[in-house]
Amino acid sequence: MERLQKVIAYAGVASRRKAEQLIVEGKVKVNGVVVKELGTKVSNSDTIEVEGVKLEKEDKVYFLLYKPRAYISAVTDDKGRKTVTDIFKKHVHQRIFPVGRLDYDTTGLLLLTNDGEFSNLMTHPKFKIDKTYIARVKGIPTKQGLMKLQSGIKLEDGKTAPAKVSMTSFDENAGKAICEITIHEGRNRQVRRMFEAIGTPVVKLKRERFAFLDLTGLSPGEYRQLTKHEVKLLRVLAETGKVDYNN
Structure with missing residues (x-):
């Protein structure tokens, strides 16, 4: 069982704070019933709707992007600037979001995913990545x-x-x-x-x-999918503080 706002955030629909706001405003349903209580917990068998759209369980994907300059590390931008997710729109259909941020003028390695739990492991200071x-x-x-x-x-x-x-x-x-x-x-x-x-x-x-990832083989604006082994190693690194590259 997980808190409803956490499930919504992990699905990549909205940030945790925005998910809480949607719940309080009565825009979230669980099994057809509007839920406004933030402490509500749900399971994998529950059907969740956010603003009338059913929360689909997407396959988890993980990308490494060489972020170019003049892109916002966000899913959308109210000022109409280009976002890093714009780079993926033609070829990636999952609702991905950046893991952490690089600011507008900063270039380099940025991860994107639709896995909120993975994102938290990569960005929370206590995991020391x-x-x-x-x-x-x-x-x-x-x-x-x-x-x-x-x-x-x-x-x-x-x-x-x-x-x-x-x-x-x-x-x-x-x-x-x-x-x-x-x-x-x-x-x-x-x-x-x-x-x-x-x-x-x-x-x-x-x-x-x-961590152990770099930009080898990529130019600005290019990306690649992380391998299953890389994702596993990143999880282990966050959880234990060390990795064994032979396993």
């Missing part, structure tokens, strides 16, 4: 600045968890540097805000890796 970024920054970070990022730095929404950071190259004449940073949190614009906090704002940002 590493995400690695390459940041081109304005200015050259000091040793002290990099150490602050490594130990955790205070932002307006709290102190960040320790990060792995290194400066891979710099150009004194141009006043620019390239840094690699690995974090396991996923706050809004976190990497950009971290570098701003040490006085070296990000000019260009790309997510290179997500």
Whole structure:
């Protein structure tokens, strides 16, 4: 048995918060009866309708996208901007959604799925899934600045968890540097805000890796389906903190 709003969110119909709103507004039926109580639990045998549309049990799918610049990490956008799901519309019929987010100007590795449970495993900070970024920054970070990022730095929404950071190259004449940073949190614009906090704002940002996944063989705007083994390893990594690549 699962909470109704959780089942709706996991089906990719709406976020958990939006699902709760739909329930309270009387727009959800279970076995033909309107349900407005948020604590309601349902089973796999129950028939659920959201705004008159039956909740279908879709096959679970998992994709790795090389997100291009100028796309929103969302299913829809009220400003009419392109979303990452637009890239899949011609070939993928399941209602997929992005796992976490990359902001409008950030490129790189983004997962998409219709599996809400998997998405939660990949994005909740307690599961500590590493995400690695390459940041081109304005200015050259000091040793002290990099150490602050490594130990955790205070932002307006709290102190960040320790990060792995290194400066891979710099150009004194141009006043620019390239840094690699690995974090396991996923706050809004976190990497950009971290570098701003040490006085070296990000000019260009790309997510290179997500756990053990990378962008090998893909160009911006291209995607591939994750293998069953990759999905299994990601689940094991989230649940145990380590993976055995031989199993």
